[in-house]
Amino acid sequence: MNVDFNKSPDGLVPAIIQDVDSNKVLMLGYMNTAALNKTLETKLVTFFSRTKQRLWTKGEESGNVLSLIDIKLDCDSDALLVKATPKGPTCHKGTDTCWNEDNDTSYGFISKLEDIIASRIENANSEKSYVASLFAKGINKVAQKVGEEAVEVVIEAKDNNDQLFLEESADLLFHYLMLLQAKGFKLNDVVNILKERNK
Incomplete structure (x- = not known):
């Protein structure tokens, strides 16, 4: 996967996290090369935390991890769509998504x-x-x-x-x-x- 990390001065690309079953967007995070590599190695979605200035695996404290299913690169090679299975709520505020939506499967x-x-x-x-x-x-x-x-x-x-x-x-x-x-x-x-x- 040829991700263009150089388009951003901080070497980060946005990673949109989507529930593989419900197709709901759960959250948005940022990845650098190390975060992407760790995600691929561990199969647990890992970001680069801009506030903590370090790698951060989602759920490392709460246990509400995101298990990696698939990653797709967008047409400009500077954004990732990460399909995952969440264990528990995704948002740090305790909601299913960071947009305060229930993570219910919808069949249109x-x-x-x-x-x-x-x-x-x-x-x-x-x-x-x-x-x-x-x-x-x-x-x-x-x-x-x-x-x-x-x-x-x-x-x-x-x-x-x-x-x-x-x-x-x-x-x-x-x-x-x-x-x-x-x-x-x-x-x-x-x-x-x-x-x-x-x-």
């Missing part, structure tokens, strides 16, 4: 859809919605709907109409997200099981 629009489903369930009496009306019929009806949509996906998979297959797949996913919430879970609970199986 799928997570937004989960929030919409939760909101419709919570406000079932104040608004008319498909989600609220299906939930009002009980978990058996929600589960039955998942089964119906699964059968429709199988039927469309055997056909040649890709658009219908995708539409039925969307219906299945939507109703599956509803069923998960009916059981008190979210998609991340299923993903965590898949991660465990992948070890």
